[in-house]
Amino acid sequence: MTTVDAISVSNLCKTFGGTRSLFGGRSHEIRAVKDVTLALNHGETLAIVGESGSGKSTLARMVVGLEVPTSGEMKIAGRDASALRAKGPRAFGQTIQYVFQDPVSSLNPRKTIGSILEAPLKRLKGYGGPRRRARMKELMDAVRMPTDALERYPHEFSGGQSQRIAIARALAAEPRIMVLDEPVSALDVSVQAQVLLLLEDLRNEFDLSYLFISHDLAVVEAISDRVAVMYFGEVVEVGSAERLFRSPQHEYTKKLISSAPRLETPTG
Amino acid sequence: MTTAVDTDRPADKHARRPSAWQLLMNNRLAAVGFYVIFVIVFVALLAPLLPLQDPNATSPADRLLPVFTDGHVLGTDQLGRDVLSRLVWGTRVSLLVGISASLLAALFGSLIGLVAGYWGGRADNLIMRGIDMLMAFPYILLALAIVAVLGPGLLNALYAIAVVNIPFFARNVRGVTLGLSRREFVDAARLSGKGHVSILLTEILPNVMPIIVITASTTVGWMILETAGLSFLGLGAQPPQADLGSMLGQGRSLLFTSPMISIIPGITVFMIVMSINLLGDGVRDTLDPRLRAGALNRPMPVTKINRRTTPEPPGDTGAAALSVTGLETSFESTAGPQPAVKGVSFSLRKGECLGLVGESGSGKSVTALSLLGLVASPPGVITGGTVTIEGRDMFTLSESEISAFRGSKVSYVFQDPLTTLHPLYTIGEQVAEAVRAHRPVGRSDAWSKAVELLKIVRIPEAEKRANAYPHELSGGQRQRVGIAMALADDPDIIIADEPTTALDVTVQAEILRLLQVLRQERGLALLFITHDFGVVAEICDRVAVMRFGEIVEAGNTAEVLGNPQHPYTRRLIACVPRPGQGRAFLDGVRELPPETGRTGRT
Numbered sequence: 001m002t003t004v005d006a007i008s009v010s011n012l013c014k015t016f017g018g019t020r021s022l023f024g025g026r027s028h029e030i031r032a033v034k035d036v037t038l039a040l041n042h043g044e045t046l047a048i049v050g051e052s053g054s055g056k057s058t059l060a061r062m063v064v065g066l067e068v069p070t071s072g073e074m075k076i077a078g079r080d081a082s083a084l085r086a087k088g089p090r091a092f093g094q095t096i097q098y099v100f101q102d103p104v105s106s107l108n109p110r111k112t113i114g115s116i117l118e119a120p121l122k123r124l125k126g127y128g129g130p131r132r133r134a135r136m137k138e139l140m141d142a143v144r145m146p147t148d149a150l151e152r153y154p155h156e157f158s159g160g161q162s163q164r165i166a167i168a169r170a171l172a173a174e175p176r177i178m179v180l181d182e183p184v185s186a187l188d189v190s191v192q193a194q195v196l197l198l199l200e201d202l203r204n205e206f207d208l209s210y211l212f213i214s215h216d217l218a219v220v221e222a223i224s225d226r227v228a229v230m231y232f233g234e235v236v237e238v239g240s241a242e243r244l245f246r247s248p249q250h251e252y253t254k255k256l257i258s259s260a261p262r263l264e265t266p267t268g
Numbered sequence: 269m270t271t272a273v274d275t276d277r278p279a280d281k282h283a284r285r286p287s288a289w290q291l292l293m294n295n296r297l298a299a300v301g302f303y304v305i306f307v308i309v310f311v312a313l314l315a316p317l318l319p320l321q322d323p324n325a326t327s328p329a330d331r332l333l334p335v336f337t338d339g340h341v342l343g344t345d346q347l348g349r350d351v352l353s354r355l356v357w358g359t360r361v362s363l364l365v366g367i368s369a370s371l372l373a374a375l376f377g378s379l380i381g382l383v384a385g386y387w388g389g390r391a392d393n394l395i396m397r398g399i400d401m402l403m404a405f406p407y408i409l410l411a412l413a414i415v416a417v418l419g420p421g422l423l424n425a426l427y428a429i430a431v432v433n434i435p436f437f438a439r440n441v442r443g444v445t446l447g448l449s450r451r452e453f454v455d456a457a458r459l460s461g462k463g464h465v466s467i468l469l470t471e472i473l474p475n476v477m478p479i480i481v482i483t484a485s486t487t488v489g490w491m492i493l494e495t496a497g498l499s500f501l502g503l504g505a506q507p508p509q510a511d512l513g514s515m516l517g518q519g520r521s522l523l524f525t526s527p528m529i530s531i532i533p534g535i536t537v538f539m540i541v542m543s544i545n546l547l548g549d550g551v552r553d554t555l556d557p558r559l560r561a562g563a564l565n566r567p568m569p570v571t572k573i574n575r576r577t578t579p580e581p582p583g584d585t586g587a588a589a590l591s592v593t594g595l596e597t598s599f600e601s602t603a604g605p606q607p608a609v610k611g612v613s614f615s616l617r618k619g620e621c622l623g624l625v626g627e628s629g630s631g632k633s634v635t636a637l638s639l640l641g642l643v644a645s646p647p648g649v650i651t652g653g654t655v656t657i658e659g660r661d662m663f664t665l666s667e668s669e670i671s672a673f674r675g676s677k678v679s680y681v682f683q684d685p686l687t688t689l690h691p692l693y694t695i696g697e698q699v700a701e702a703v704r705a706h707r708p709v710g711r712s713d714a715w716s717k718a719v720e721l722l723k724i725v726r727i728p729e730a731e732k733r734a735n736a737y738p739h740e741l742s743g744g745q746r747q748r749v750g751i752a753m754a755l756a757d758d759p760d761i762i763i764a765d766e767p768t769t770a771l772d773v774t775v776q777a778e779i780l781r782l783l784q785v786l787r788q789e790r791g792l793a794l795l796f797i798t799h800d801f802g803v804v805a806e807i808c809d810r811v812a813v814m815r816f817g818e819i820v821e822a823g824n825t826a827e828v829l830g831n832p833q834h835p836y837t838r839r840l841i842a843c844v845p846r847p848g849q850g851r852a853f854l855d856g857v858r859e860l861p862p863e864t865g866r867t868g869r870t
Contacts, residue, residue, distance in 0.1 A: 173460070
């Protein structure tokens, strides 16, 4: 088990556009991800850092099967992604899950929390009614939410609570790998810290591997083992969090680190 | 929901909005429409039980009796049939055909719209071009053609009307579906193992439903009218069956001798269509979230002011560019006024940068907007306090005086420059407009001033970039344009509401540097609103921490950061990860005491 990487991608590319339109002309081509090779070890948190437009979200969406790579190889928990894709959306969902940046838009406003959690339990795990209800309560406990939340609608919750619910939905599929796409960027600072803490605890509790996408270096440092820096679709630097922050090699990494706002006042 | 005004406080269970039914009944016209149509439908439904004569029984001896004749309250027609009975039975038929036609049109139109919007791309293109072709025919011509092919009869008229109205539903539903199917909850459902059909029916359809209901309720009346039209032309209901349109058609030849025969069904059609339309408009206003959030309420030019307290500003206002004393702002709601800012006092010295720090819902943005009466009203009301700029109380000024302060003395920079810049004008034009708003200068002078401002905010090749549209600029450059507009009339104070929150870290650092330089060069006072203590440490001289509409702690940035007094400030600072802190940060968070809050929300 430990020898198999949770995710390994090699020479992965994704190009948007460039297809022929109805009347001939070629549409504008954007190379969002260029030749990325990365591995997420089992039980590890690998952070991907980069600016908006650097291709980090596209990479994440390819890993969970929401986008199809243009070229390159991708293995999820040792299994080839194209084989997973051929088996339909369920195959991806059972091994890898995704937590979105905006918790409010990732929860259907017209469904109760209970029916949102029910979908993965029913379709991915195939649990029967009583077992589903028991699991839902366990999941609410796991993300430190009261169980009466199950009967309520998303708009009744704050951003932090919604993100906990979104994490519970991802956990419902009992995945081994989670892709977290800026999971705390839309949250207030104090809520952000609590959600990070929750994610850290869940990782230990359920033996998960995280691919953690963020633009906030300080957050990344607090939670990740290794960091990959993306710049215009390419991974320019990979290293342990500590090493990267102590001695950044690439120009862009240096700029990123020096731009981060520091709490220490200039005088103190 | 995110579309709601962000000044909206977290929904308290008891202070929730009025229900859809209450909202509908508050709309008087809709209520009248509802009761009228309710009575009409009720009578039509009860037709078989009412003591009515046979609507088709002819009696040549009693032909064309006037209204209020014994036994025939509404008289008889040219064949001696009872008009009241024919009217009730005819209304029944017309309503049935109209409503079934809208249901059919809604079903097929929505299905087409859902499929086109969900799959998008080529499928969408093909389907919608087909729908466009259907729309290219005048509707009555199309309906006539369909009836001509199928032959006259009520059922065929129903099909014709349904087909004619399908495009209307398809286009409305497709637009909404297109937006919804790019939403993240659809991706999330896919990862939960749902297939396309299941996503369409259980995830998207419930969200599209209000649109379908709105569209249907506004078209039912129209469809009844169309049914009547076809019957009037003799293509719908066939004799002897009564239907409002055919009654009108038959009465037409007797319009001069016995007008009542056509006037009575005419009035009935009018009442049905009118009441349904009034009700339909009411339903639309109730269900449409934009209208419900008050998007059509035009805010007043200045926030409503209804002060219970007008505290005297502290004596040393001379040194302060801005001084705020006991400011209170509330939002009116059905559950009474909800205070958002509860007695906030602070002052901003000339050339100083004051950070107003707080989390969402702490009232920091409402405070900033209250200063120049920019809180949307209704529902905002300033209920107390004074704001003094240049020795004058802002809330005693007239509308035109306060407008003169906006931009020239105090200007705002907002969070998302993409929403504050107009997408259809070049940035040069927009900055020039800001210049002209306060000074009577010619176009070319304003333009050169605009270019100069763009240079001041360090936009490279300002002459060229002035001709660019907002979408052609990066987020950081757009924010620079926002700052240039704020500088247009040399203000003394800039209020920056989370100006860097939407930006990348590297860009944020550049914008902060720019603001710092501008402040030093021009002696600007800066009120900087943010939730990020890191940014405060970078730029602010003093800081005030807000929570639940109150300032809990204020002081020099170094002192507050180094030795925070209030537990909330300590908590906020502990929650900001510091570079170099690494995993020790989470251990620190773990040790924090549980938050003491209003509702225990996290």
